[in-house]
Every structure is written in C-alpha cells, then in structure tokens.
Amino acid sequence: MEEKRCLLCNRPYNYKYEMFGRGCLDNLYELLGFAKSPRIIWNKELYLCTRIAWKNHKFFLSKKKKYVLAQKYIALTYLNMMNYEALNDVKEKVSNDIKNIKTFSKNIVETISVSLNEIYKLFNYTQKFNELLKEAKKTNWEEVDKDVAENFIKSMSFIFDLTKKNSPIAYTVFYAMQYTFWQVVVVGGLLANMKLSAKLLSHSLSLFGKQPQDLLINDKEVIEDILESEEFDNKIKELIKKYCSEKDKFKDNSENNEDCIIEFNNKDLLFAIHGSPTSIEIEKNLDNTWKVNMVIEDTYDFTDFKDLKEYVTSNKSLLISIFSSILNNFGVVSSKYGVIKSYKVTIKVQKNNFVIK
Numbered sequence: 054m055e056e057k058r059c060l061l062c063n064r065p066y067n068y069k070y071e072m073f074g075r076g077c078l079d080n081l082y083e084l085l086g087f088a089k090s091p092r093i094i095w096n097k098e099l100y101l102c103t104r105i106a107w108k109n110h111k112f113f114l115s116k117k118k119k120y121v122l123a124q125k126y127i128a129l130t131y132l133n134m135m136n137y138e139a140l141n142d143v144k145e146k147v148s149n150d151i152k153n154i155k156t157f158s159k160n161i162v163e164t165i166s167v168s169l170n171e172i173y174k175l176f177n178y179t180q181k182f183n184e185l186l187k188e189a190k191k192t193n194w195e196e197v198d199k200d201v202a203e204n205f206i207k208s209m210s211f212i213f214d215l216t217k218k219n220s221p222i223a224y225t226v227f228y229a230m231q232y233t234f235w236q237v238v239v240v241g242g243l244l245a246n247m248k249l250s251a252k253l254l255s256h257s258l259s260l261f262g263k264q265p266q267d268l269l270i271n272d273k274e275v276i277e278d279i280l281e282s283e284e285f286d287n288k289i290k291e292l293i294k295k296y297c298s299e300k301d302k303f304k305d306n307s308e309n310n311e312d313c314i315i316e317f318n319n320k321d322l323l324f325a326i327h328g329s330p331t332s333i334e335i336e337k338n339l340d341n342t343w344k345v346n347m348v349i350e351d352t353y354d355f356t357d358f359k360d361l362k363e364y365v366t367s368n369k370s371l372l373i374s375i376f377s378s379i380l381n382n383f384g385v386v387s388s389k390y391g392v393i394k395s396y397k398v399t400i401k402v403q404k405n406n407f408v409i410k
C-alpha cells in the first residue's frame with residue numbers, strides 16, 4: 054500500500070482517512086469550533102468535510118468537491134489566525150476559490166493553489182515569532198546583559214531565511230514577520246531612546262509593495278543636537294582656522310575634502326549619520342561672527358551598520374556590537390526581501406552667528 058502523509062503535518066499515517074492523520078483530524082474539529090462527531094459516524098474525516106460544506110452553505114457537493122473545499126477552508130482559517138495585513142490578497146483569493154466551489158459546476162476553478170502543509174508550517178513560525186515578540190516587548194534594552202540580548206536577537210534569526218522568498222505565500226508571511234521585527238524590536242525597543250536613528254529606520258521600512266520617499270529631517274531636537282555638539286563646534290573652528298585666515302569664505306564637501314568629515318559622539322547622531330557625506334559652507338559676517346551652513350546628505354542603507362565598529366573606539370556598547378554584527382546580517386536579508394529600502398535623507402543645519410570663543 055502506498056504510504057499516506059497527512060496533508061497538514063506531512064507525517065506518515067496508516068489510518069483509513071484520505072487527508073489527515075487521526076491526531077490532526079481531532080485538532081481540526083477543535084480548531085474549527087465543531088463539536089466532536091457523534092459516535093455513530095464511521096468516517097469522521099468525511100463528516101468534518103460535510104460540516105465545513107454546511108458551514109459554507111453548500112449542500113449536495115460531490116465528495117471530491119467537499120474535500121477540496123475543506124482544504125481551502127482550513128487553509129483560510131490558518132491564514133486568518135496569522136492576522137497579517139499583507140496576507141489580505143492571498144486570503145481574498147482563497148475565499149473566492151471557496152465561493153466558486155458549486156454543486157453543479159463541472160470543474161473546480163482555482164486562482165491560487167495553497168499547500169495546507171505549507172500554511173500550517175507558516176502558522177507555526179508565526180506562533181513562535183509572536184512568543185518571542187512578547188518577550189521582546191517586556192525587555193528593557195537599556196539594562197539587559199549584552200550576551201543575553203545578543204542570544205535573544207539571534208533566536209529570531211529563523212525569520213531571516215532567504216529560501217522562503219521563493220514561495221509567494223511564505224514570502225508574504227516572512228515579509229510581515231520581518232517588518233514587525235524591525236518596527237517593534239528595533240525601532241520601538243533597541244532604538245527607543247534614539248529618536249533620529251529610529252525615525253530613519255522606521256522610514257525605510259516599507260509597507261508591502263511600497264517605496265519610501267526621500268526624507269528631509271527638520272526636527273528641532275535633531276538640529277539642536279548637532280548644533281550644540283562639541284564635534285560641530287570643533288569642526289567649524291578647525292575649518293575657520295585652517296581655511297579662513299586670509300579669506301572670509303569656505304565651501305567644500307567631505308567627498309573632496311577629508312576635513313569636512315564630521316564624527317559625532319552622541320550615540321543617536323553616530324548611528325544615524327555616521328560616515329555621511331557632508332558639505333559645509335562658512336562665511337564671515339560683518340560683526341566677525343560666522344554664518345555656517347551644513348548639509349548632510351546620505352542614502353540611507355541599513356546594512357551600512359557594519360562600518361560602525363570603525364567609527365567607535367570602544368566596542369563595549371551593546372548597540373554597536375549587535376548592530377554591527379547580527380542586525381547587519383538581518384538587514385541584508387530584509388533588504389533582499391524589500392522590507393528595508395534605501396532612500397535619500399537630507400539634514401540641513403544652519404547657524405547664523407557662530408562665535409569663536
């Protein structure tokens with residue numbers, strides 16, 4: 054006899070049923086909210102399929118149609134439990150296919166083919182992910198031990214699986230999990246106290262099938278952080294000293310002139326704009342103060358974080374260590390999935406009367 058495999062869990066079984074092993078069949082009764090079949094029923098599997106047909110207001114279906122309907126209906130139940138907006142399109146197609154199973158139609162028309170086992174596996178991935186997510190929300194990232202944090206983040210690596218990109222439904226589910234990971238664990242967790250970094254990453258996370266627009270940062274707080282930083286102050290002084298002893302003007306950018314590279318110590322600025330091309334314009338005012346215009350222009354690319362270690366002499370920081378290793382690798386995968394997209398970011402900073410003290 055040919056070996057039968059359960060359509061849901063794919064384990065072999067040798068009971069009389071055509072689609073499911075006995076354990077899975079019992080679970081399906083519960084999942085679908087059906088009371089147990091009466092004792093008198095000999096084929097519980099066929100009975101389940103009949104119940105599903107009735108629930109969908111379909112009567113007198115052939116056995117074959119009943120079985121196809123049951124598979125689609127169970128698939129839809131699991132899809133609904135995954136509760137991801139990105140799956141709406143898939144759900145709609147499955148619903149339509151269910152609608153189109155009719156008593157008197159000749160063929161079964163399918164707009165989407167679903168493997169129950171694939172959907173079951175995806176559902177289990179999302180369950181595991183949701184458990185980890187709950188824990189992540191409880192974590193205080195400012196205080197957590199470095200190794201514990203790293204291991205915890207690593208335990209989520211299963212959602213960054215490039216092989217899942219090949220199946221459309223798996224792609225959608227993995228896209229949704231990754232999107233949630235970046236939004237909740239990173240933007241709302243690890244980066245919660247780093248406004249600019251969180252904003253830039255959040256902006257690069259694209260809703261399914263959408264492209265982020267370029268971004269001009271004009272948050273007062275961010276601009277003040279830059280203007281009030283020691284690094285800004287020192288940099289401008291240095292440039293005036295070096296280039297403005299005979300002229301009253303200076304204008305250049307970091308791509309032509311290394312002197313225009315500015316490295317911030319502020320954790321948030323360091324993360325957000327490390328290594329960004331910067332152009333600086335300085336002009337002397339009549340009252341001997343200086344007018345400074347600085348434009349930081351960059352292509353936001355999350356996977357640049359691997360360079361962070363070069364910028365930071367102390368690698369003891371939890372964030373630096375996680376971002377430059379594990380999260381950078383996750384970022385590479387999410388970029389390939391299209392979850393993280395790159396875009397142009399510009400920050401304009403102006404000081405009208407810079408004073409050399």
Ligand SMILES: [Zn+2]
Nearest residue numbers: 059062074077
């Ligand atoms: Zn099974």
